[in-house]
Amino acid sequence: MISPLDRFARFPLAHLPTPLTEMHRLREALSRETSRKLPRLFIKRDDCTGLAGGGNxxxxxxxxxxxxxxxxxxxxxxxxxxxxxxxxxxxxxxxxxxxxxxxxxxxxxxxxxxxxxxxxxxxxxxxxxxxxxxxxxxxxxxxxxxxxxxxxxxxxxxxxxxxxxxSSAVGALGYANAYLELAAQLDETGLLNTALIHASSSGGTQAGLIAGAALRGRGPSVHGINVYRADNEAMAEGIHALACKTTALLDTTAPSPDAVSLDGTALGEGYGLPTDAMRKAVELVAHSEGVLLDPVYTGKGMAGFIAQLLEGRYADHDAAIFLNTGGMPGLFAYEEEFAAR
Ligand SMILES: Cc1ncc(COP(=O)(O)O)c(C=O)c1O
CATH class of the missing domain: 3.40.50.1100 (Rossmann fold)
Known part of the structure; x- marks a missing residue:
């Protein structure tokens, strides 16, 4: 079937599809911290896109x-x-x-x-x-x-x-495509009611995912964790504007502002500044799953996701999927945060 994405020039760089795997051991670890029901947890490995260390x-x-x-x-x-x-x-x-x-x-x-x-x-x-x-x-x-x-x-x-x-509309097409790729993987699992959670910064990833959801017309729902701006509302407005430009490129229906779900509680003091929750999240996922996150984006994204899970968010979902957007080289730039602690 011809997709509206096929109209755009594309230089092949990524190893696709990236894997979708279940995080059994992270779920077990979190279950020890809460009596609330947790959905099944998955990770979509966009850290494995393959180009010089990978990433979104x-x-x-x-x-x-x-x-x-x-x-x-x-x-x-x-x-x-x-x-x-x-x-x-x-x-x-x-x-x-x-x-x-x-x-x-x-x-x-x-x-x-x-x-x-x-x-x-x-x-x-x-x-x-x-x-x-x-x-x-x-x-x-x-x-x-x-x-x-x-x-x-x-x-x-x-x-x-x-x-x-x-994060232009053309760049965001990459994540409209990623959304369709993930949706096809989820179709194979038979999981219907799902949510996708990821670190959001310049907004192209989230805008593209929202555009992908508009193309597909059904779930998973998309939830950003703000790792970038203190003004969460302004950031959400920017993401909405970019998502509308992306759907316009794709000749599909523009999303409503409500399509942008953005949690601003994991940012801490600001962009690039470590938080305790980030350190714990990086270590927990490394120790329980053997997966490396990063200090600026996915570590805070995971910290926000874990906080949401412990509050009972997504409890009524079949599965919650964390999008690992990469960034592992950042661990070396922040070595003091993890070395000999
Ligand atoms: C590792 C990583 N994760 C997430 C993001 C956020 O993506 P976006 O800027 O599209 O919001 C970035 C952006 O630089 C990133 O490097």
Whole structure:
């Protein structure tokens, strides 16, 4: 059957479908902490997308690199925080497509661990051959992007700008596709009433999943855990706007604002700043399932998910699925949080 997603240029990067596996031992561990009923727990392994450490950006980049190549670009420019997984994945995607890559990384996170500014994703960006420019957190974004794009053009190059997190409507198509992939896997299990939970930041993952749900017309329901912005309501509005742009691209019905479920209680002091619940969640999932999460996104996402489960959320569901969006290299940048504790 022809899908509306087939209309878009796509550069293959990801190993798909990613596995969907049941977390029996995490469920047992959580059952010891609560008398409430827990649904069956699953994990969708988008940390296994396969590109230079994996993660959710690979799916978005298939469409974004497709767009860049169609535009005749020879250089990809993107941005994020110093430990951006998106930047690392973009560096890898550009290498795989034979494009140059310039990363403009904003030094915004006041985390003072010694590896934060040299290891983890930043180390991998360099190994992957990207040109890395770290700029102070308060740098004027429009001015610096204009400067970088202008420099490339002045040398005869053709730059293509990928927004933070790969979160344009085209990037979000990767998660509309992921939603359909997961739905097909769930159909095989026979589980009907299901919820999908994931860490949400620049919003493209959640917007794409919501667009995928609009295409499919039935569950699983989608629930973001905000790991990014203190203003939860404004973030939800941004995700809704992006989901509407994505459904417009796909010629399908726009979602209502209620389609955006966003829990702001796991963020802690701010983006990239560790919380106790994050550390516990990372260790619990590593010890019980042998699965690695990360300190900035999936660790907080899992912490929020566990808190929801212990409060009885999804108790009436057949299953709750955590989307592991990757980010494992971040553990090395935050080594003090886990080493010798
Ligand atoms: C590991 C990981 N998980 C989740 C997210 C959130 O995805 P999005 O920015 O699409 O909301 C990111 C974004 O950078 C990420 O790197």
């Amino acid at each position: 950006k690979t799916r978005k980049l298939e469409y974004l690199i497709g767009e860049a190549l169609a535009a005749g670009a020879d250089t990809v420019v993107t941005t994020g925080a110093a430990q951006s997984n998106h930047a690392r994945q973009t560096a890898a995607a550009a290498a795989a497509a034979g494009l140059r890559c310039v990363l403009v990384l904003f030094d915004t996170v006041p985390y003072q661990g010694h590896a934060y500014r040299c290891s983890g994703n930043l180390l991998l960006d360099r190994v992957l051959g990207a040109e890395v420019r770290i700029v102070p957190g308060d740098t004027d974004a429009v001015a610096i992007f204009g400067e970088v794009m202008g420099e490339i053009e002045a040398k005869g190059g053709k730059p293509f700008f990928v927004p933070v997190g790969g």
